[in-house]
Amino acid sequence: MPRTARPRSRTAPAALSLCLALGCGSGGTPRGDGPAPPSSAPTGTGHDVVTWASSADRIGAAVDGRGYRLVVRTSVGGTGLRVRLSNAFGDQPVTFGNVHAGLRRDGAALVPGSNRRMTFRGARSVTVPAGGIVYSDPLPVRVPAASALVVSLYVPRAGGVLTGHWMAMQTSYTTDGDHTAEESGANWAQRTGSWSYLDAVTVRPRPAAGAVAALGDSITDGWHSTTDLDRRWPDYLARRLRTSPTTSVKGVANAGIAGNKVLADGPGQSALNRLSRDVLALPGLRTVFLFQGVNDIKVEPGATADELIAGYRTLADRVHAAGKCLVAATIAPYKGWQEWDPAGEAVRRKVNSFIRTSGEFDAVTDFDRVLRSPDDPERILPAFDGGDHLHANDKGMRAMADAVDLQSLDCGSR
Incomplete structure (x- = not known):
């Protein structure tokens, strides 16, 4: 069940004009989430909103x-x-x-x-x-x-x-x-x-708008989507948001890193260690969309369900302390990937039960239900499988984006 969101004032839905013009008119932050050197982040520009990002x-x-x-x-x-x-x-x-x-x-x-x-x-x-x-x-x-x-x-x-x-x-x-x-x-x-x-x-939209940042791993980063065609699931989400009259969230930041984990550094700093710089510091951010955890599970030795749940709780506390909404997605199936085993599958199921029922999050998107095969729920549906049984193809990426309740991304404005 969604938790009660921290109230924020509603902004009008954006009606974005498309024109072709560019014309002409500074700092630091740290490697992790510790003390930062002086920064030249935008000041006096309260309407700045991230329009693109990478981690x-x-x-x-x-x-x-x-x-x-x-x-x-x-x-x-x-x-x-x-x-x-x-x-x-x-x-x-x-x-x-x-x-x-x-x-x-x-x-x-x-x-x-x-x-x-x-x-x-x-x-x-x-x-x-x-x-x-x-x-x-x-x-x-x-x-x-x-x-x-x-x-x-x-x-x-x-x-x-x-x-x-x-x-x-x-x-x-x-x-x-x-x-x-x-x-x-x-x-x-x-x-x-x-x-x-x-x-x-970043840009300054008119009318005012907010942004969502997708915090994730290689699936969010777009592996097995088609290069140069912007078919990562956050790209499809941006297309939906652009034409939606139901939400004023219009900016989308992709904070996915291939191989990234919630708990431990590896490819990229862990989600816990990079949250502030890669996500919370982005101008105009309203909502964090968390879709991460499979890399914590499938490595050897993998994280336990309790360890991963504790990591989610910490992320939720920090996101809410920053006054942002947090939407979480269930971990998708990956049977057939070389590191899959029954023990890891049991962890995935327990973590997904927590995501669905704990009430820690403002909303939940069930990517597990979207991607899994009805014939074998531990596997990705073949039509959505990018070929390695872990990453979605273009069709699967679009199905993921289509499953997101757009109004849930605007939860703080309700």
Whole structure:
């Protein structure tokens, strides 16, 4: 049963206008949820809402003199575009020499006239300390919902560890030297499947809107969805929210990391350790959608049901203490995956019973019921199986998004 949500004032449903314009117009947070160095998070911008996000991790060695042309998909439209650049896992300062934002035409090429310089407290460049993040100044323009936004970065000095998101399921581009101001893709011939440094984009929607962040693992990250087509389940959710008249939640942030766990660090910091930076710090956040736990169960030795339930309770306490709503999803079946065993299945069933009946959450979405086969409830329905018996394919991703009660994401406004 849903718990009583903490009341917040209702905002009007967003009627997003789509126009094609980009024009021109700073800090840190830590690696985990401990004390933070000074931050340049948006101030005096109470209507900023996250329109895209990915969760940061260590993804390799940083390289001096490198350019990155990063392609992302906005969820909610608005003015005042900001980007958040992260050095959360860096062990040395990183300097961003030039940053531009534009709209994608095709490949690495941009819509002519759309590529504009971004600044940081009025400066063209900014140095971010190890463990820090920085927000750009806002661009006084309107950015469409569902647009392919391209953020181009030049990093002249970047020694140490590279912070970014390894499994983007989206083709972006890299180059040597500074070609950020160019709208042609001619000098951006090298392809990458990762996002480097960029971990959030915000806008100011009109009318006002809120956002939901999906905290999860590789299923949320989109593994086995089709690359470059935005078919992760949070993408399908964003499409539903965009046209829904029943909720003012319009922004969607994908906080999934492949291999991530609730309790223990591994690929990415655990959900408990990254909650503040990757989720609660996002501007305009109204609701956290928790879909995580299978990686805690299927490893050897796996977490017990009681340990995982204790982790969920801690997450719930922290989300509610921050004044946000928490929607939880049941853990999907995974029989046929190499690490499945009856003991882990028993843990999954016990944890799912807790999710459904405990009342710890503002609402529950039953992904287990959506994805499981009626012939063998321990397995994913073959039509939804991405091929490894753990991850959903495009059709399964859409079924997951379709199962979400959109009004439950707006629970704090009722």
